[in-house]
Amino acid sequence: MEMLAPNIYEELQGPGQFINILVDESWNIPLRRPMSIAGANRDQLTIIYKVLGRGTKRLVTKLRGDFLNILGPIGNIFNQDKFNNHHPILIGGGIGIAPILWLHNVMKGGSFQHELIIGAKSKSDHFLKHQPSRKIYLTTDDGTLGIKGTVMRVLQQVVNQLYEPMIVACGPAEMLKVIQTFLIDINIPGQMALESYMACGLGICQGCVVELTHSHQEKHxxxxKFSLICRDGPVYDISRVRF
Amino acid sequence: MANLKVSIGGVEFNNPVFVASGTFGYGNDVSELVDVNQLGAIITKSITFHPREGNPPPRIIETPSGMLNSIGLANIGVDQFIKEMIPYYASLETKVIVNIAGSSMEEYLNVLEKVEKVGENIYGYEINVSCPNVEKGGMEFGVNSLMTRNLTELLRKRTEKLLIVKLSPNVTDITDIAKGAKEGGADAISAINTVIGMSIDISSRKSNLATKFGGLSGPAIKPIGIANVHKLSSAIQIPVIGIGGITSAEDVVEYLLAGATAVQIGTANFRDPGIGVKIIAEVDAYCDSNGYYDMSELTGALVNDS
Structure with a gap:
């Protein structure tokens, strides 16, 4: 879905940031829905979502020209300075591909070498082409497209072929947890963007926390012990999060 | 322009629309988005003596016309609050009321005394004896009339400022607890805190909250709030501040008719932190178009036909 949001566009910092959408003005759907930004261009923002629950079922009924109440941009960004002297491997899974795609496009625009691994359940969930020659790897659980299996299958292969790899990931908590365990074992750095239930996106509800591995007082x-994903995240160093 | 001013315990507020504790942070997080000075008052997030981490996630879940939360009184503690927030509040025109929570009489007292020393621009305290989400969050006071009275009495001796006791609906008789607060010297009662609730993910068969139970808020609890406010205002002679599911000027009017002197906006702030300011303008317009010169004419103006 694309939306014209000049005010948000003006304040945008980069991949990792998200918006919080009021999908229904009535209280039939009480809370806003946080959505990662998948792209931004000339006052326009793109989001990618899968129709799963009540919120996305409502969102999909919006028509071209409708107005949406959007709060944003919210959150921090992937730290691209850390990519210096590293070879980034971008990993997106399920509905967590949005910020990864945005980062991929930004890096592609800057001719920044990187690998892209996108995992999904099945072929119909993908909209990129599986192009290993261009370092774009798609995986499916059922083997209907690309490599059969999870993103881990590709990651385990490519990580050994690269000099100083660094992982950037977003996706379901189960996927991030597996990636985290793998990376800590082989001592490879990484960043990941987390998702969470959220009521406000402003730091006032204190609902969207993640537990940290080390005690650290964050700004908001x-x-x-806990970090507020909306204000101090959603991007964290991969070793800092306790799942 | 109707007169929206209300007076509670000798303190005059510009209008009856306050923001509820725990739904507006300390006010500073949203001050870039909202002109907080237009609010009748800001009730701060609960302050305890020591900082509190709060409960593990998941802490919130959406429910029909509302939400469950189990934040667990996460807060920065009184010392950091004084250091960081008191100077900010000094720059505000709106009146600030500090919400205090504790697990013992001493904790409430120690927090109040620390704030009392420095908080010249603090107009009062709201005593949280009704948090359902922590084992020792004052709830043991809030379910017992005598303990509520003793706690209120203790705090009353230490402050001349406005003293409001915030009550839980999760009790057998809320008026009984309110009477205890009044006897202890409370200037006002605020009600209701959240209603205990639970929601289960049927695929994992787990509670949607890490603490299993949480506090239900939002429009789903508005009729419970209205009923309790009406019971309270009929039973005690001190002002009642109505809380529970307010999202519009009509809801404010409903609470006033039930007997509230003022109201607090809670969960609606999460959707739109500017809702309070919008509602104030709408309440004004309502009074104008319905011929009320003074909004306080509405308080307790419920028509009892039967």
Whole structure:
């Protein structure tokens, strides 16, 4: 879905950031829906979503020209400075591909060498082409497109062929957890963008926390154990999150 | 322009629309988006003596016309609050009321005394004896009339400022607890805190909240709030501040008719932190178009036909 949002576009910092959408003005759907930005161009923002729950079922009924109440841009960004002297491997899974695609396009525009691995359940969930020669690898659980299996299958192969790899990931918590365990074992750095239930996106509800591995007082969080994803995230160093 | 001013315990507020504790942070997080000075008052997130990490995630889940939360009184603690927030509040024109939570009489007292020393621009305290989400979050006071009275009495001796006791609907008789607060010297009652609720993910068969139970808020609880406010205002002679599911000027009017002197906006702030300011303008317009010169004419103006 594409939306004209000049005010948000003006304040946009980059991949990793998200918007919080009020999909229904009535209280039939009480809370906003946080959605990662999948692309931005000339005042336009792109989001990618899969119709799963009540919120996305409502969102899909919106027509060209409708107005949406959007809050944003929210959150921090992938730290691209850390890519220096590293070879980034971008990994997206399920509905978590949005910020990865945006980052991929930004890096492609800057001719920045990187690998892209996108995992999904089946062929119909993909909209890129599986092009290993161009370092774009698609995986499917059922083997209907690209490589059969999860993103881990590709990651385990490519990570050994690259000099100083660095992982950037977004996707379901189960996927991120597996990636985290794998990377810590082989001592490879990475960043990941987290998703969470969220009521406000402003730091006032304190609902969207993630537990940290080490005590650390973050700017917008009220302690040292939990970090507020909307204000201090959604991007974290891969070793800092306790799943 | 109707007169929207309300007076509670000798403190005059520009209008009856306040923001509820825990739904507006400390006010500073949204001050770039909202002209907070237009609000009748800001009730801060609960402050405890020590900082509190809060409960593990997931902490919130959407429910029909509302949400469940189990934040667990996550807060920065009174010392950091004084250091960071008191100077900010000094720059505000709106009145600030500090919400205090504790697990013992001493904790409430210690927090109040610390704020009392420095908070010249703090107009009062709201005593949270009704948080359903922590084991020792004052709920043991909030379900017992005598303990509520003793706690209120203790705090009353230490402050001349506005003292509001925030009550839970999760009790057998809310008026009984309110009477305890009044006898202890409370200037006002605010009600209701959230209603205990639970929601289960049927595929994982787990509760949607890490703490299993949470507090239900939003329009789903508005009729419970209205009923409790009406019971309270009929039973005690101190002002009642209505809370629960307010999303519009009509809801404010409904609470006033039920007997509230003022109201607090809660969950609606999460959708739109500017909703309070919009509602104030709408309440004004409502009074104008319905011939009320003074909004307080509405308080308790429920027609009892039967």
């Amino acid at each position: 969080s009220f302690g040292e």
